[in-house]
Amino acid sequence: MKIVLAPDSYKGSLSAAEVCHILTEEIHGVDGNIEVVSMPLSDGGEGLVDCLGQALGGEIFPCQVQDPMGRPVTARYLMTSEGTAIIEMAAASGLPLLAPEELNPMETSSYGTGELILDALKRGCRQIIMGIGGSATIDGGMGMASALGLCFVDGEGNRLKGCGADLMRVMGVEGSLPKALSEVPITIACDVDNPLCGPRGAAAVFGPQKGADPEMIDYLDRGLAHFSQMMEGLVREGLQQEELQSIKGMGAAGGIALPLYALEGAVLRGGLDIILDVLDFDGCIAGSQYIITGEGRTDAQSAMGKVVSGVARRGKAQGIPVIALSGAVEPGIEALYEIGLTAAFATCTNTRELEWQMTHAGDNLRRAARNILSLIMV
Incomplete structure (x- = not known):
């Protein structure tokens, strides 16, 4: 068997x-x-680096970045021998980095994720695969883009921090993204198909687990709509002027993909499909009796x-x-x-x-496994 x-x-x-x-x-x-x-998996969030690291090999690089609240934290990413950077957003901007009382998508920022990308670019990466599950932010990727070189300003020209509360305040964009970023293919491993805004959008569906109350959800949803309109005006030459708010998967991780898609042509693909294909999952399960x-x-x-x-x-x-x-x-x-x-x-x-x-998750799993095995081994 x-x-x-x-x-x-x-x-x-x-x-x-x-x-x-x-x-x-x-x-x-x-x-x-x-x-x-044994095939430990990830849907593109927690565990992506370990999962693909086992299959692809390469080197793990530690990098000091800002956590969602702006505090220093050491995150890590994988660089394969072929120059593909495997980045977990959760390592820099994830829910596990915050205490329950700190959850507040109005204040959290994806800035640290941008710092990870920047470090990978400086090390000469040739491709980026970024898993975006497990995030603590709903900032439309503004924080990440700020770390990469863009400057978002309000109506008076004041530079914005790049958090959820700033989404409605953006009235202008200055600066530019690194030239190296436009020279590497970017694949965003997205584990959901939710659009950016609306009843199934980033704020409405995922806001509560990130600490948003109904008032925050309404503000963030309107803010993401406003911010996406700003991005539509910056879509790079050669890309279609699509309605960014309706693209499947754009609502994942608080809209983190928005700047990378609009400005750099990043591709959104199911994170799990990326992993299963890399691991040759279909070949591995062939001939098995149970999964x-x-x-x-x-x-x-x-x-x-x-x-x-x-x-x-x-x-x-x-x-x-x-x-x-x-x-x-x-x-x-x-x-x-x-x-x-x-x-x-x-x-x-x-x-x-x-x-x-x-605390007792392992014991619970063992007990349940014994019962299931007793059933299927009859």
Whole structure:
């Protein structure tokens, strides 16, 4: 028997590699002859560098940048031997860098992500792949663009910080992006297809998890619409004057892709598809009897380009049952079954507080794995 393990991280508790290690131990505890193929995954957010680093090799570079609140933090990115820079936005501008009481997309900035890109350019990168999951910002990429050389000013010519609160204040753009940036292909690994604005936009859908209240959400949504109009006026020669607000995926990570798409022709592509293709996922799952995937919480959003949905879709294409073992399984996941998921199970089955569940995530996973293995090994 062959079982493929293809989980995402359980954010805040277990990395994807740790999940694979635990599941491998439990499977071999049942039958040491089972072939286990471990493929820790990422949808373009947390774990992208580690995931692609294992497949592509290269060198990890540490870089001191600003966190979402402007404090110094050491982030890292991967440079492959062929000169491709693999950058995680979450490493510089991610939710894990903030305490719960600090979450406020009006104040947070993607400036540190721009600093990572700038460092990679200085090291001579020839291509950039940037994962944008897990961000703490809704600034339309203004902070990132500021770090790269643009200067956004208000109606009186005052330079703006580049945070969510500044979106409505932008009345002019000065400066320029590095010439080197226009000479490297940029692929943005985007894990959702939400547009920039509106009911499914960056502020409305993702604002609450970043600390936005209803008043902030309304302001940020209007601010992103205003900022995108500013970008439309700067679209570089050769690119179509598209309606930036309606492009699929532009609402991911608080609109971080906006300046790179408008000014540099960056390509938005499903982060998971990039990773699965690099890893030759289809070839690896061939001949397997089961695929086990999972994430911290499986819910309705999991069908929107997340690891579980991508794995389920590819498993279905080869007629392989796909089982999700996630920390929590919420109602509303019918779309996942249509995509190809066979069954979903929650590892947290009691009413203990979240902190306890996070601390005992490994034990919870082991217990759930034993039950699932008892079922499928009958």
